[in-house]
Amino acid sequence: MGGGSCGGFPLTTPGLVLVTGATGNIGRCVVDRLIGAGQRVRAMTRNPRTAHLTAGAEVVYGDFERPQTWPDVLDGVERVYQFPFPCVGTDSGFVGAAARAGVRRFVVHSAAAAGFAPGDDPGDQTLSALRRHLAEERNAHRELELMVEATVVEWTHVRPGLLAANALGWAERIRTERVVREPYGTAGYPWVHEADVAEVAVAALLTDAHVGAAHTITGPAKVSQAEQVRAIAEAIGEEIRFEELSPQQAREHWLRDGCPQEYLDWRIELLAASLDGTGALPPTNTFQHVTGHPARTFTQWAKDHAGDFRPPTTTMADTV
Template sequence: MTILVTGASGNTGRRVVDRLVAAGRRVRAMTRDPQSVPPRVGVEVVRGDFRRPETWPAVLDGVERIYLFPFVEVDGEPGGGFVDLAVGAGVRRFVVHSAAAAGFESADAPDDPQISALRRHLAEERSAHRAVERMVEASGAEWTHVRPGLLAVGALNWADRIRSRQVVRAPYASAGFPWVHEADVADVAAAALLGDGHLGAAHTLTGPAKVSQAEQVAAIGAAIGLDLRFEELTPEQARDQWLADGYDRGTADWLIELLAAAVDGPDLLPPTDTYQRITGRPARTFAQWAVDHADDFRPTARTGGVA
């Protein structure tokens, strides 16, 4: 049985490949850039692109199960024919990399100009991910949805500033979420691909506890052996900085609203015990994530430490 991993060069996808290879399964790794996936025994790396349907037949040939990354969209249509073609080619199971927002109940319309930037973003995310989930559900194939909350890898947005200046500047130091390690997502996705105990399930994954932005920075500092600073900005200062960094105003606004809502919460997404129930192990902490990604934050000879 060949298992297709889409998005195989990404933070989560490459870990899904690792789990499947360790389980002795044949893996086909789909990526737009085959050079980004190191060659290894048991892994066939193929060039594939959700926006290039001509690449799909070769990608799907002989595949029975798929880890489906959420960018399965062509010309604005979720699925874009990929799911139907996959089922026609013999695929019998999909594990969909979705998002926690897909499970939120909301009456908001993504294009409603009266709702806040945060509510609009959540409505858009819920709509997009549920559209892919529904397409898979309607395909007649077996399915499992893996719905991670906010991924810890978002902290990589701080990497350049930490490497060069050893400081993070952002609003709402006490805002935080139960950030989920991408390795936990990969573990659950692999379990759903390999076993039959997750069919028809939607698994919402988070980290074990809320970790504030200031605590994230402290954990990264501990992982790399440096005393990093968190410099708290006002929302107005943060908006100006993000606009200067190239963010559009809508993104800056929803980020500010998201962090403001997470000061006392996170009410939007409290910690779940999903990972422990499925694996029998505690979910990885943000501190563990920081250790695993320490090399991404260490000052290099090129950046030269404090500017």
């Protein structure tokens, strides 16, 4: 790469980079940034025809649950952005197959919970719903990290906190009703922009500065749900109402939307835990430490995603 840099560190010269989970919010950003850095990129997806990825990426069919697809996916690959398996922590054999095929570095898409201290048993029904959920998430993501570490190749774990993209769950109602209905309007977390996660992942893929590191990434500051809605409203230039629900009203509302009961229990508790502060997930300065510049704000995320919250444009052709 001859003197190039990524986040202030000199670039190495990797061969082919495989991005798994390439059509997700973060995976797309990883592909875009790798292509922008002039890298050879292979993007693995179960639906190549509908991937719509950046020009220059080699889009291939691959499935963690279909080992017969792996030889073509892994042929010639040197580094892997490793997305979690469909059932996180379930050893499909992909990681071992990748190491045997010659992969020499994994950058693992993990979760902030993987860095929590072990202790709680997710099967312990005496624990609150949130503690069981966090224990389950911690164990599953840490298990994937340990699979990668066991290959004895280079690795970096990228552990995002709660993603700003969770707000896309409000998109349809904002487009059609200009309203968001949630409990605990002052609850919130340091929501992280998917581009920040991708930027750290690409730094770990393309430089040697992060080998053996585990990076927990959050947004720069807590943003309440009501503040999120105001940021989206400003981004689209429209008024959006925030209608605060009681916890019971929220349960009924989410059940009507098809949410499973176990989700309702820990989701309510997660929000309540962040009324005064950010619960178990305070802001980190990891992103700035890795890249040398400040983390993107939720306001920036809302601007970047304004199109997701606007109603489709009606043209004359649509009315005839």
